[in-house]
Amino acid sequence: MTADEIEEYLAPMRHEYADPRSLILPALRYAQGEAGWLPPASMSAVAEATGFTEAYVESVASFYDRCYLEPVGRRVLNVCVTLSCMLRGSDEIFDHIADYLGLDGEGTTGDGMFTLQRVQCIGACDRAPCLQVDSGEQVGPLEPADATCLIDDLRDLPAPERYER
């Protein structure tokens, strides 16, 4: 992803942000769409496109759990572990998925297909315990068996053209 492409993407929204710092987040998200994470080159492109230093851009990126500074799987499984989900058994769901994927806690599967992580509240308390795939569908309330089916379905899908994370 080049700085020019990012600038082009930002152009129509520039006027919406009084403080240019606010452009960094949409830029990061856009850049992340390409590879599903933010390699250093993308970070520099964001810095160039927004006019901030790489250091500053990285400090913003590192603040957000969903900006990935390391490569992640084709799909990211976000298991909510905040109060409602936790009370309704998110630990069990998490452990079940980890087992199924052969992971020891959070991490990425060897085939690069899935990354499993715990996240804080995703605003789906009414569907607790809930899991979100990338920044898309929220699935819940979940039983362990549902999670297994979901994963099998996802495995069969082709890689997305752009990652939405």
Add this chain to the structure above:
Amino acid sequence: MADQPRTLMTLTINGQVVQAAKGTMLVDAAAAVGIEIPIFCYEPRLGAPIGACRMCLVEVEGMRGLQTACSTPVAPDMVVSTDSEVAAEAQDGVLELLLANHPLDCPVCDKGGECPLQDRTFRFGPGETRTLEPKMHFPKPLDLSPLVALDRERCIACFRCVRFSQDVAEDGHLTFQERGDHIEIATASGDPYEGRFTGNTIDLCPVGALTSNPYRFVSRPWEITNTPSVCAGCAMGCNIEITTRDNEVKRLTGRPEPNMAVEEGWICDRGRWGYPALRGDDRLPGAVLVDGVGRRSVPLERALGVAADMLIPHEARVGILLGEVVTVETGFLAMELGDRVGAAPAMVRRMGIPGDGLGLMRALPGAQMDDLDHADLVLVLGGDPCSQQPVAELRIRKARRRGVPVVVVGPRPTALDASCEVVRTAPGQMTDAVVAIREHLDGTRRAIVLWDEADLAAEPGAAEEIARAMAVTEGARAIEMCADVSGPGLRALGISADADLLEAIEAGGIDVLVTISADPTAGPAGDRWAAALDGVGTIIEMASYRSGLTDRAALVLPLLTPLEEEGVLVSMAGRAQRLRPGAREAAGAAAAWEVLIGITHRLGRPVPDRTPAQAFARLAARHAPFAGMDYGTLDREGAVIAAAVATPDPRRPEAGGEGLVIVPCTPVFGDATAHRSDALASVREPTHVGLAPVEAQRLGVRTDSRVRITTPHGEAVLPLRVDSRLHEGAAYLVMGDPAVRAMHLLPVDRGPVRANVTAVAREDVVT
């Protein structure tokens, strides 16, 4: 940006009626009447408050919840309570949270005993911990750089260091990574946090998270004394504090009560970590006498008598040469000594730039560094404040952040280029920029021009034109970026530069030469000096460090350094400020003023002064620029000396001949102290030649090749750096390492000169 009339507001804080100007934050309004509101992140020198730490919570009647006193401005009839039960409980709570992951390792923390976190916890904190959970642990300490150590466990995420890096030094290096209890200060690249000003983050850090590596575990606060003084690293004259333990200088810091008209509390890393030079191998420990018996050490007392004997013969013609860093008292007492010896009054001269053609510039109204904040144009004319008077860069950046247009004119790339307007001139061709300068000045009312002494002295024609343009610009003022620390003070005493002393020596007119912290053989036209000195019967060298003269001198008198002596230095903005001794590390050495007074006594013609304070009072009475000053009036912030009177100057010829124009560069990070101080090993700048890529190509050389550089005044073989920002047709001569001669390539008046630069074949490199 004319200053607004101050509207006063009346409010009540803890039952006291308080008046404060509009815009004042509650924390300052309270402090003005002696009420302390605890703070961590609040630091007005870093910009607008950010309310990051929540330490300053207070109760304001009628406002929902508690307010952060650091970012709540006063309002009429506000009723504030800083110590009500609710406020106290909140402050308590914030401290408890700040300490939740804090390791409480005060006994092994360098900050312990001078730590705001410790002090505020004692005053405002809960007194005991309720935390049973395990704390976060991180590897520690991490080296943020060879100079700055980071202890992540102690950091309270107050943002001060990050704001300094981002918003004051504007180097963009330091950031926060991650968040919450994993938050970490780091550079994005993972590279060391190196720059010209990094040490200020240590002064700013309110806890022991950032500490000085060279000061690590060196002393505890109850074993030290702190002495306010002034840095003699460059003509900026930053106020500093010297930390002494066991008669050794252990640390230098910015002054906790800054001089807002000078450095605003910031100092550069060269100033901060130059002190290990005091203990360098080449420090002169005691007096040495060379006579018929041979070369031997003598007690200083005895040596003073010997010096007097050498100076006494009535027919002797005496010269006294003052170096680039001596106090005005030393200059004055040297003149007093000069009046008491030999056949006629001695020739007393200073090493430095004659200043022909600078009279008009110097006659312009002067300004102080804080005037930059209220200027409507800042023009940097030649030189490179970023490398030669580093803290000036911070003041210029601040003005720019406040909306003052900043224009940088000259042949050198500077660190300001990226954020300011640049008018690049060919070396020696500042005249080409005169039209642009006039246009910039046009219509301004509060323009301030920072002009470089060395560059404009080399172009007297341009200097006069610019001075004329400024003289007709309403409100335009000037600050001279002086090449030498002693320059402004010694000039105010009427001591002129050394060119005619060299001529007198060459003509056989000097029998005894006294040098005071001056080694002309290492300076401009060093070879000519060296040859001329063969004809001087007796050389008395007064110096702190070994020099090229030490082996020629008949008598060597060891001197204390500016960190060890009392006296006055005049900054580039004309501010006379007091040095106060932090220690006296060389036991056998004395301050120059002591030595000079001692010699006059042994001559039998004593000066009446016994202390530098008395000498200063006497010089102030005799020399108009210092009129009305004494050590009392200079006490804390110094005082500005009266401007020099314009004298018509003879012009000097421009650099003729063939070859590349020499652009002399004297970065403080490349000076003798930087090379003597082992602490600065990772950031010091080697003596070298810089060339533009085209010039390098022409010669077939690359970075790190060695080149021979020859001028009519001498020759040197130096390492090369190719830099695409440099101008073609020029050789940038970066100087300062006392072990590598380079300054001798310049003429004695440091005027313009061209050099022949050639590649050095590997086999002719003799080292």
